[in-house]
Amino acid sequence: MKQTFGSFGKTLLAAGSLLAAVSNVQAESLKIGIAGPVTGPVAQYGDMQKIGAMMAIRQINEAGGINGQTLEGIIYDDACDPKQAVAVANRIVNDDIRHVIGHLCSSSTEPASDIYEEEGVLMITAASTSPTITEKGYELIFRTIGLDSLQGSLAAAHIRDHVKPERLAVIHDKQQYGEGLATTVKDLLAADGIEAEMFEGVTPGDKDFSALIAKLKRNNIDFVYYGGYHPELGLILRQSREKGFDVPFMGPEGVVNSDLAAIAGEAMEGVLATAPKSFDQNPENSALTEAFKARNEDPSGPFVFPAYAAIQVMTDAIKATGETDPYALAEYLRANRFDTTIGEIGFDARGDLTESTFMVYRLHADGSKTALSE
Amino acid sequence: MSETALYVLQQLINGLTIGSTYALIAIGYTMVYGIIGMINFAHGEVYMIGTYTAFITIIGLVTMGVGSLPIILLLALITAVIISSTYGYAIERVAYRPLRGGPRLIPLITAIGMSIFLQNYIRLAQGSRDLAMPSLISGGISFGDPALFEVSISWMQMIIWSVTLVSMTALALFISRSRLGRACRACAQDLKMTNLLGIDTNRIIALTFVIGAALAAVAGVLLGLYYGTINPYIGFMAGLKAFTAAVLGGIGSIPGAMLGGLILGVTEALTAAFFPSEYKDVVAFSLLVLILLFRPTGLLGKPEVEKV
Numbered sequence: 001m002k003q004t005f006g007s008f009g010k011t012l013l014a015a016g017s018l019l020a021a022v023s024n025v026q027a028e029s030l031k032i033g034i035a036g037p038v039t040g041p042v043a044q045y046g047d048m049q050k051i052g053a054m055m056a057i058r059q060i061n062e063a064g065g066i067n068g069q070t071l072e073g074i075i076y077d078d079a080c081d082p083k084q085a086v087a088v089a090n091r092i093v094n095d096d097i098r099h100v101i102g103h104l105c106s107s108s109t110e111p112a113s114d115i116y117e118e119e120g121v122l123m124i125t126a127a128s129t130s131p132t133i134t135e136k137g138y139e140l141i142f143r144t145i146g147l148d149s150l151q152g153s154l155a156a157a158h159i160r161d162h163v164k165p166e167r168l169a170v171i172h173d174k175q176q177y178g179e180g181l182a183t184t185v186k187d188l189l190a191a192d193g194i195e196a197e198m199f200e201g202v203t204p205g206d207k208d209f210s211a212l213i214a215k216l217k218r219n220n221i222d223f224v225y226y227g228g229y230h231p232e233l234g235l236i237l238r239q240s241r242e243k244g245f246d247v248p249f250m251g252p253e254g255v256v257n258s259d260l261a262a263i264a265g266e267a268m269e270g271v272l273a274t275a276p277k278s279f280d281q282n283p284e285n286s287a288l289t290e291a292f293k294a295r296n297e298d299p300s301g302p303f304v305f306p307a308y309a310a311i312q313v314m315t316d317a318i319k320a321t322g323e324t325d326p327y328a329l330a331e332y333l334r335a336n337r338f339d340t341t342i343g344e345i346g347f348d349a350r351g352d353l354t355e356s357t358f359m360v361y362r363l364h365a366d367g368s369k370t371a372l373s374e
Numbered sequence: 375m376s377e378t379a380l381y382v383l384q385q386l387i388n389g390l391t392i393g394s395t396y397a398l399i400a401i402g403y404t405m406v407y408g409i410i411g412m413i414n415f416a417h418g419e420v421y422m423i424g425t426y427t428a429f430i431t432i433i434g435l436v437t438m439g440v441g442s443l444p445i446i447l448l449l450a451l452i453t454a455v456i457i458s459s460t461y462g463y464a465i466e467r468v469a470y471r472p473l474r475g476g477p478r479l480i481p482l483i484t485a486i487g488m489s490i491f492l493q494n495y496i497r498l499a500q501g502s503r504d505l506a507m508p509s510l511i512s513g514g515i516s517f518g519d520p521a522l523f524e525v526s527i528s529w530m531q532m533i534i535w536s537v538t539l540v541s542m543t544a545l546a547l548f549i550s551r552s553r554l555g556r557a558c559r560a561c562a563q564d565l566k567m568t569n570l571l572g573i574d575t576n577r578i579i580a581l582t583f584v585i586g587a588a589l590a591a592v593a594g595v596l597l598g599l600y601y602g603t604i605n606p607y608i609g610f611m612a613g614l615k616a617f618t619a620a621v622l623g624g625i626g627s628i629p630g631a632m633l634g635g636l637i638l639g640v641t642e643a644l645t646a647a648f649f650p651s652e653y654k655d656v657v658a659f660s661l662l663v664l665i666l667l668f669r670p671t672g673l674l675g676k677p678e679v680e681k682v
Contacts, residue, residue: 174652201652205611207601210388211646211654218381218523231504231603238602242512243526262506263603 029070030324032057032311033092035085035102035112036127038077044301046104049126050075051297052307053101055288056315066315067322073101078112080105089115098122098326101310104303106130113141122326124314126306134350140330142347144306144313144340146357148177151252151274152184155225158272158360158372159185159250160192165223167197169216171236173228174201181252182227197221202232209236210243217245229254233271234263241267248272253358261367269365272372277359279305279342288341306357309340377522384525385647386640391531391600393639394538398593399616400623400631401545402462402586408562408626409582412478415485416465418613419492420587424458424594425604426500429507432599443510447533447595454591461492462587466580489609497606506603534596541592542632545585549628558582562626618662624675633673637661 034053037046057073060066076092078085085108092100093115100116100123103109109128116123117138124142125133131147159165168189172182179201186196197219202212213236216224226233226249233255240246241264250272260268280289280299288308292299299305316338317329330351337346346354361369375383402417428450435446469484514528549555560568561578569575597612598604615638623634638658645657665673 200650203652203655205607207597207603207608208388208392210391211385211643212651214381214384214388215647215651218377231605234504234506235601235603238509242509242514242528242530244516244524259504259506263504265506265508265602 029072030066030099030318031072031074031095031097032314033076033095033097033100033102034073035076035078035088035092035100036104037080037108038075040079040081042080042105045127045303046077046080048298048301048303049102049104049307051292051295051299052126052304053311055292055295055297056308056311059291060311060315066319071311071315076102078103078105078108080108082107082111085109085112086115088112092116093119093121098324099314099329100124101126101307101314104128106133109133113138116140120326122314122329124310126310127303134352138351140326142310142313142330142333142351144310144342144345144353145303146276146353146355148181148252149184150356151358152181153188154356154358154360155181155250155252155274156185156188156192158274159189159223159225160194162372163223163248163250163272165194167219167221167223168194169198169219169221169224170196171198171212171224171226171228172201173204173232175204175228177254178226178228178252180227182225185225185227202228202236204228204232206232207235209239212236213240213243213245216240216247217243222247224249226251226255228252230257230260231263234260234268237264237267237271250274256361256363256369258367260363261365264365266365268363271363273361273363273369274358275361275369276302276357277342278371285341305342309338309342309345312340313338313345375518380518380523380525381647382644383518384523385643387525387527387531389640389643390636391534391639392642393619393636394534395593395597395635396612396616396619396638397632397635398538398541398589398596399612400620400635401589401628402583403617403620404623404625404628404631405558405582405586407620408628409558409565410470410474410579412470412481413485413617414465414470414583414586415482415613416469416488416492417586417590418609418611418616419489419496420458420462420465420609421590421594421612421616422496422604422606422609423461423492424454424587424591425598425608426496426594427454427457427591428595428598429505429604432507432510446510447599451537451592451595454595455588458587458591458594459584462583462590463580466583471576471579489613493606493609500606502606504603504605507598509602510599530600534600537592537596541589545589545628548585554578554581618659621672622662622665624672627672627674627676630672630674637673 036049037043054073057071061070076088078088085103089112098121100121103112104127106128109125110133113123117140122140126144129148131149170182170186172179186199233251253275256273256275279285289299317332318324321328321332333347337344348354360372362372363369399421406414431450431453432446465488469488470481473480511530514526516524516526518525557573557578561575565575619634619638620631623630641661642654642658645654
């Protein structure tokens with residue numbers, strides 16, 4: 001008897017919420033959660049994601065919305081803190097939002113994506129690059145930014161095709177990011193017949209690299225790939241120049257920073273680096289770039305255009321399928337290609353981009369950079 | 375000379391350079407320990423403050439249009455020494471003197487607190503990013519067969535050696551010849567007795583802090599110019615290495631600190647020369663453990679006699 005009442009109650013509840021959901025769709029706009037740091041030390045990155053996504057939402061609404069419905073972006077602050085990200089994800093679920101752009105920091109995106117997958121929320125991150133996020137084989141988790149590890153294959157291809165070093169050295173800073181990339185580059189080049197003569201690590205925060213440079217010199221190294229960040233590479237470049245060791249260097253995105261020029265000075269002229277494409281420099285995006293500038297927003301941040309593209313693919317899918325159901329949208333996202341502001345993109349089975357969003361650049365001592373190859 | 379010999383020579387040169395700066399900083403640890411038996415963990419921060427002062431002075435002079443290199447260097451050294459010594463004195467006066475005579479752990483904790491305070495104070499005042507300065511002194515001499523291996527010594531390395539040599543000689547003369555130096559040695563032997571004989575030991579203790587801070591500032595100027603980048607955290611690692619050098623040579627012994635610094639620097643360079651350079655700290659600190667196992671008082675340290 002008791003049980004009957006229980007199930008009857010549940011049915012009533014389900015019918016009630018269904019009714020509520022239906023009336024929501026008709027009366028209200030489609031809510032999209034934008035989750036990322038609004039406060040905290042990396043808030044400026046959260047701002048890039050926010051201005052990109054909000055611009056897309058605004059422009060779509062001005063053009064009449066999708067399927068007769070306007071979009072509404074709702075900002076959630078996870079402060080780039082994994083614990084707060086979980087709380088935010090739960091709140092988004094409770095607020096009945098089924099479409100999320102975010103989160104930003106990989107460490108926040110990881111725990112939050114567990115919740116979205118379980119609760120049936122479509123999530124597209126425009127900034128998290130850690131490979132582990134999509135490794136779990138989720139159905140509803142996508143991203144519009146390339147993985148860190150893609151930089152390694154791009155760098156290796158560039159070294160193989162354009163640099164063709166005789167004696168290669170691969171140096172890294174023993175940290176997950178730097179050593180991971182250095183190992184990828186070394187292994188890929190070894191597979192192509194270019195063996196590294198030297199493969200070794202330096203201590204992050206170290207200042208004296210004279211012993212390492214003497215060793216590079218002794219081994220007649222003619223090209224160095226460095227996996228790590230700018231403070232160490234800057235000092236290595238500067239000290240190499242002082243010791244008369246003058247060979248080309250290459251590094252990942254972590255070294256592309258105005259501080260590199262300050263540390264290395266003239267010695268950084270001609271350093272190669274893989275970095276995300278500058279979408280705001282693309283002539284096809286000039287109208288959009290102007291729209292940002294008109295609102296006093298900076299379009300040059302690395303996550304602005306990927307966030308815009310995330311909204312684009314989401315709304316394209318909604319338009320094409322005529323539904324807002326996350327599972328239907330996820331299926332459509334995997335099956336089709338999209339023309340977005342970051343180029344023509346598609347998603348693989350994991351939800352990762354099938355295209356690389358990185359490019360090889362030559363850095364200059366005045367802090368500017370020139371694009372070399374796709 | 376064969377190629378290997380030239381290579382080893384180059385690494386010895388690199389090691390001696392970094393080793394002499396370790397030795398300069400190590401003096402501060404060893405003198406303070408020799409007299410009051412405490413480890414001044416804020417000493418690395420005094421070195422860092424010296425580097426910042428030198429940077430600010432040099433940039434100030436260059437923007438004012440002073441072009442003469444010797445004048446810039448001299449003024450940077452003088453300002454850094456004055457400011458760092460003031461910090462050294464103030465740290466002793468504020469954080470250690472009121473606690474003298476208390477349990478040994480208490481000054482140790484205030485020293486760590488002082489170190490954290492100074493680090494964060496500089497971080498707030500100057501920002502936490504790396505500051506960089508273009509190299510003022512570049513170039514050098516090189517010799518050896520270019521076909522085999524060319525050994526290069528930069529002018530900056532030679533400046534580091536000569537300034538270290540001059541400072542160390544001055545310190546040795548001061549300790550062995552001057553009245554104040556004699557008072558320092560007396561304090562190191564027996565603080566209470568020296569006080570009974572009419573010497574103001576508080577003044578002598580303050581003096582050792584000032585001397586240590588001044589030498590750390592000299593090291594700060596040299597390394598700041600040599601590397602060209604600084605951040606508020608450089609004091610920690612430099613302090614740790616210098617402390618290791620002091621222990622290696624025998625803490626409390628001034629020649630020991632000099633020897634320990636040089637040995638540590640050369641060991642690091644030679645390790646990096648023949649093994650992957652990520653092992654240089656592993657080998658350097660294993661050496662410390664080995665020496666302490668066989669000579670617990672360090673290379674030149676005297677076995678401690680329990681003072682009654």
